[in-house]
Amino acid sequence: MPDNFKLDLKERPRRLRRNASLRAMVEETVLRPADFIAPLFVVDGKSRPEEIKSMPGVFRLNIADLVKECRALHKLGVPAVALFPKLDPKLKDDEGTQALNEETLVLRAVRAVKKAVPEIVVITDVALDPYTTHGHDGVLNAARDDVENDRTVAILAKMAVLQARAGVDLVAPSDMMDGRVGAIRRALDAADFTGTGIMAYSAKYNSAYYGPFRDAVGSAKAAGTNLLSKATYQMNPANRREARREVQLDVAEGADIVMVKPAGPYLDIICEVRRTTSRPVAAYQVSGEYAQIHAAARLGWLDLERCRHESLLAIKRAGADMILTYFAKDMAAVLKG
Numbered sequence: 057m058p059d060n061f062k063l064d065l066k067e068r069p070r071r072l073r074r075n076a077s078l079r080a081m082v083e084e085t086v087l088r089p090a091d092f093i094a095p096l097f098v099v100d101g102k103s104r105p106e107e108i109k110s111m112p113g114v115f116r117l118n119i120a121d122l123v124k125e126c127r128a129l130h131k132l133g134v135p136a137v138a139l140f141p142k143l144d145p146k147l148k149d150d151e152g153t154q155a156l157n158e159e160t161l162v163l164r165a166v167r168a169v170k171k172a173v174p175e176i177v178v179i180t181d182v183a184l185d186p187y188t189t190h191g192h193d194g195v196l197n198a199a200r201d202d203v204e205n206d207r208t209v210a211i212l213a214k215m216a217v218l219q220a221r222a223g224v225d226l227v228a229p230s231d232m233m234d235g236r237v238g239a240i241r242r243a244l245d246a247a248d249f250t251g252t253g254i255m256a257y258s259a260k261y262n263s264a265y266y267g268p269f270r271d272a273v274g275s276a277k278a279a280g281t282n283l284l285s286k287a288t289y290q291m292n293p294a295n296r297r298e299a300r301r302e303v304q305l306d307v308a309e310g311a312d313i314v315m316v317k318p319a320g321p322y323l324d325i326i327c328e329v330r331r332t333t334s335r336p337v338a339a340y341q342v343s344g345e346y347a348q349i350h351a352a353a354r355l356g357w358l359d360l361e362r363c364r365h366e367s368l369l370a371i372k373r374a375g376a377d378m379i380l381t382y383f384a385k386d387m388a389a390v391l392k393g
């Protein structure tokens with residue numbers, strides 16, 4: 057090559073990357089605090105916040121601290137929280153009966169948050185895993201070798217009505233039973249909660265990235281087995297077309313928002329779902345995605361702030377309208393400046 061080598065190029069994309077102002081002008085995706093939903097873990101009692109080992113910076117909060125956290129999030133511009141209870145193991149049983157107790161932890165938490173910070177959107181999980189000794193999202197069949205679909209759905213529909221009565225804005229069925237969105241919609245309407253929305257975990261995969269979450273809510277181990285497989289209800293990570301089918305069914309049954317979960321390793325699914333429906337699309341950056349970034353940062357192998365930002369930018373770029381993420385508060389604080 058001669059020293060004065062020149063390409064005869066008409067297009068030089070680098071022209072629009074020459075300085076920060078030009079780069080800002082052509083930026084396609086921008087994160088804002090309102091993009092995020094903060095998942096929060098609540099416990100009973102008056103204990104101080106307990107950090108979850110595999111999720112640095114994430115704490116189980118008593119109701120009073122939870123209320124404070126919601127106020128802080130609201131101030132930072134985070135519009136919504138998703139609440140997850142960690143039950144005293146003594147309260148768990150085979151059928152998850154505490155899920156239908158009007159005074160159960162998460163319902164008391166919802167009422168407290170809604171009273172103190174009425175503007176914040178409160179979302180609750182509709183699934184039995186925090187309540188069952190076996191840790192499954194539903195009740196077991198007679199042979200105890202699988203979750204029984206229809207009997208579970210009947211319980212979930214009642215659970216959703218209790219959550220609506222406690223004041224949630226959105227119920228979020230995360231159980232992956234067939235027909236649960238329709239059953240929940242009918243139950244809510246019949247109880248006059250026509251205004252309570254459904255955020256459906258529509259394409260929820262049977263993922264290994266949920267590990268730290270199961271520690272957080274104490275549902276890690278099935279009774280008698282050490283491997284809790286949810287493969288008969290959560291989706292096979294190998295499947296994409298099936299995500300379209302699940303989304304179409306949930307929308308037809310009345311889902312207001314559909315969700316893809318996990319998020320980062322499933323960007324193609326977010327993109328596909330975005331094209332499949334005009335409903336808002338949520339994506340859940342799950343506990344394992346969060347833990348991964350923190351672990352690598354601790355080892356000095358990745359830059360925490362930059363990877364955090366990039367991971368969320370990618371999820372939004374793929375087509376998510378809102379992101380459930382354990383980074384919600386930190387991100388909102390940074391973005392607010």
Ligand code: PBG
Pocket residue numbers: 181183184185193230231265266267268269270286341342343344
């Ligand atoms: C359970 C539920 C799970 C998560 C949210 N709701 C775990 C599971 O399905 O086993 C995972 C969230 C996370 O990993 O951050 N219904």
